[in-house]
Amino acid sequence: MFNNLAPETDSASAPTADASCPKEVIDMRKFNDSIPLKLLRAREATMAFFRPILQEIGLTEQQWRVIRALNEYEELESKQLADICCILSPSLTGIINRLEASGHIKRRKSTEDQRRMLISLTDEAKTMFAGVSPRLEGRYHAIADKLSAEKMALLHELLDEVINLEP
Amino acid sequence: MFNNLAPETDSASAPTADASCPKEVIDMRKFNDSIPLKLLRAREATMAFFRPILQEIGLTEQQWRVIRALNEYEELESKQLADICCILSPSLTGIINRLEASGHIKRRKSTEDQRRMLISLTDEAKTMFAGVSPRLEGRYHAIADKLSAEKMALLHELLDEVINLEP
DNA sequence: GACATTTATTTAACATATTAAGAGATCAGT
DNA sequence: ACTGATCTCTTAATATGTTAAATAAATGTC
Numbered sequence: 001m002f003n004n005l006a007p008e009t010d011s012a013s014a015p016t017a018d019a020s021c022p023k024e025v026i027d028m029r030k031f032n033d034s035i036p037l038k039l040l041r042a043r044e045a046t047m048a049f050f051r052p053i054l055q056e057i058g059l060t061e062q063q064w065r066v067i068r069a070l071n072e073y074e075e076l077e078s079k080q081l082a083d084i085c086c087i088l089s090p091s092l093t094g095i096i097n098r099l100e101a102s103g104h105i106k107r108r109k110s111t112e113d114q115r116r117m118l119i120s121l122t123d124e125a126k127t128m129f130a131g132v133s134p135r136l137e138g139r140y141h142a143i144a145d146k147l148s149a150e151k152m153a154l155l156h157e158l159l160d161e162v163i164n165l166e167p
Numbered sequence: 168m169f170n171n172l173a174p175e176t177d178s179a180s181a182p183t184a185d186a187s188c189p190k191e192v193i194d195m196r197k198f199n200d201s202i203p204l205k206l207l208r209a210r211e212a213t214m215a216f217f218r219p220i221l222q223e224i225g226l227t228e229q230q231w232r233v234i235r236a237l238n239e240y241e242e243l244e245s246k247q248l249a250d251i252c253c254i255l256s257p258s259l260t261g262i263i264n265r266l267e268a269s270g271h272i273k274r275r276k277s278t279e280d281q282r283r284m285l286i287s288l289t290d291e292a293k294t295m296f297a298g299v300s301p302r303l304e305g306r307y308h309a310i311a312d313k314l315s316a317e318k319m320a321l322l323h324e325l326l327d328e329v330i331n332l333e334p
Numbered sequence: 335g336a337c338a339t340t341t342a343t344t345t346a347a348c349a350t351a352t353t354a355a356g357a358g359a360t361c362a363g364t
Numbered sequence: 365a366c367t368g369a370t371c372t373c374t375t376a377a378t379a380t381g382t383t384a385a386a387t388a389a390a391t392g393t394c
Binding site: 030031032033034035036037038039040041042043044045046047048049050052061065068069072073084085086139140142143146147151152154155156158159160161162163164165166167 | 197198199200203205206207208209210228235239252253306307309310314319321322325326327328329330332333
């Protein structure tokens with residue numbers, strides 16, 4: 001039997017601790033124990049520290065990720081950018097277009113391989129990045145402080161291992 | 168899905184080790200050390216275990232999350248579902264509509280509060296869930312095995328702490 | 335050197351994320 | 365009972381996620 005019944009009231013059954021879980025389904029994880037969901041929630045929790053600042057400067061998470069990568073690698077191909085930023089190519093196409101239209105990035109074609117598109121930040125974007133980056137770094141430190149540096153380091157290690165998992 | 172960086176060909180600058188990094192910014196994290204990005208990558212890595220199965224049955228991640236929650240809580244309000252599944256209400260509206268159109272869920276209005284929409288699985292969806300769930304559980308165990316149960320438990324603890332962080 | 339095969343990027347079609355605003359229902363205080 | 369605030373859900377507008385397919389340039393093979 002796979003269905004475990006939640007207690008029924010009319011409108012809502014709260015996330016019950018449910019101590020009456022039968023042994024046949026003892027290994028069945030509860031909904032909230034899902035690792036992918038927890039990773040999603042954890043990401044939301046951390047992004048909550050940065051979102052207000054990004055919203056203030058009118059950039060989305062993904063746009064900032066692209067700008068941050070370009071600030072570090074100077075010039076990148078579209079595919080490299082997609083890999084680094086964890087954004088699929090079709091999504092990146094739109095992001096690049098909008099960032100170019102807003103004057104944050106510039107593009108040129110590789111002279112060797114006409115397929116490749118090389119992307120880099122404009123001077124204005126570099127200046128903007130330098131101005132905003134400290135504030136975001138501050139929020140990052142806030143996270144590390146609240147969690148403790150030790151746990152933060154441990155989390156990094158574990159996440160690296162998870163990232164390297166392959167089906 | 169997200170491969171590593173391709174080797175540099177054109178004029179693209181590699182992940183600059185940049186020995187000339189001044190001390191003022193010695194604590195500036197490299198791009199790939201961002202916790203939100205790592206959480207995103209880790210989530211991708213884990214979802215890679217499940218995605219093929221979900222694609223096989225023609226359901227998206229979010230749709231499956233909703234179905235999984237309803238299977239556990241039997242009947243939920245739209246807002247409860249949004250909270251549990253970590254999906255914003257406007258997104259959930261569409262998901263609910265599509266899941267209803269495809270015969271996976273049914274909805275009724277609360278008799279007490281005409282604002283509230285109560286949602287539950289159809290019998291067909293319950294049967295489908297019971298059939299597919301074991302396969303997904305198997306993939307879940309594959310993750311736990313590759314990572315080790317101890318690290319898995321540790322990761323759960325750390326993620327719970329991160330989730331409870333507040334700006 | 336013609337040809338099928340790869341590779342980088344884009345387009346298309348649909349689903350979801352995000353923020354703001356709107357329509358209805360309920361509740362609080364008067 | 366009346367008004368205003370609050371709550372639930374939906375709609376709207378824009379941006380991104382996801383898969384498949386198209387385009388064009390480079391590569392490999394015979």
